Amino acid sequence: MLRRPLLLVLAAMVLLAVPNGASAADPGESWLITPAEAAMEEAPPPPGPIRLRGKTAMTQDGPYLELISPPDGKSVPSPLLLQVKFAPNVAAIDVASLKVSLVKVISIDITNRLRPFTTPDGLRYPDAKIPSGKFRVRMSLADVEGHVTTGEALLVVQ
Numbered sequence: 001m002l003r004r005p006l007l008l009v010l011a012a013m014v015l016l017a018v019p020n021g022a023s024a025a026d027p028g029e030s031w032l033i034t035p036a037e038a039a040m041e042e043a044p045p046p047p048g049p050i051r052l053r054g055k056t057a058m059t060q061d062g063p064y065l066e067l068i069s070p071p072d073g074k075s076v077p078s079p080l081l082l083q084v085k086f087a088p089n090v091a092a093i094d095v096a097s098l099k100v101s102l103v104k105v106i107s108i109d110i111t112n113r114l115r116p117f118t119t120p121d122g123l124r125y126p127d128a129k130i131p132s133g134k135f136r137v138r139m140s141l142a143d144v145e146g147h148v149t150t151g152e153a154l155l156v157v158q
Contacts, residue, residue, distance in 0.1 A: 031129045032082070032113055033102055038131040040104040061090040062149030063141050068122075075156045079127040082114075082155075084139065086122045090147055093120050097142035102135060103152065110137075130157045 064087040070076040086093050095118055102108040117125040135157070140150040 030113075031131070032110065032125065033130045033135060035131045037102055037104070037108050038133050038135070040106070040108075043103045043105050043107075043136065061143075061145075061147035063087060063089055063093050063143050063147070065139060065141060065149050065151050067153045070155060073154045073156060075158050077158045078131070079129045080155075080157065082117075082123065082125040082128040084123045086120065086141060088143060089149075091143040091145040094142050094144050095120050097140070097148075098123075099140045101138045103138050107138070130155065132157050 064085075066085040066087075068083040068085055069081045086095075098111060098115075098118060099109070100111045100114050102110055114123055114125060117123055133156075135155045136152055137155055138150065138152045140148055142148045
């Protein structure tokens with residue numbers, strides 16, 4: 001009788017021990033966007049273009065965000081180089097304010113997956129593993145005075 005609950009507890013422990021984005025079959029594999037997240041229902045398109053090109057500030061004073069790689073909306077193979085340049089506008093950049101989300105019907109926060117690749121100059125993730133598909137990614141960044149910039153990029157992965 002006691003055997004079945006013990007098996008359930010052990011199975012739960014194994015599942016919880018697998019790192020985010022990894023499978024039990026390949027524990028060393030990590031994804032920026034997991035296949036399960038990629039399969040989620042898409043959010044409706046935005047009302048107008050909001051892109052990580054040049055200044056895309058919600059206020060006129062927020063930091064500059066520029067998508068360097070991959071080219072916005074161009075198809076690229078995975079793993080890919082994900083690179084975004086940050087530049088201050090009015091005040092120094094507050095890197096801790098960075099928020100990055102995969103835009104689905106329910107937004108998925110992927111900020112912590114990108115933090116190790118982030119500096120005050122930008123974000124550079126050399127081998128971002130992403131499944132095939134089209135993905136809207138929203139990024140916001142503030143400066144030390146609270147001015148915020150928000151933008152979106154379309155990642156198209158082969």
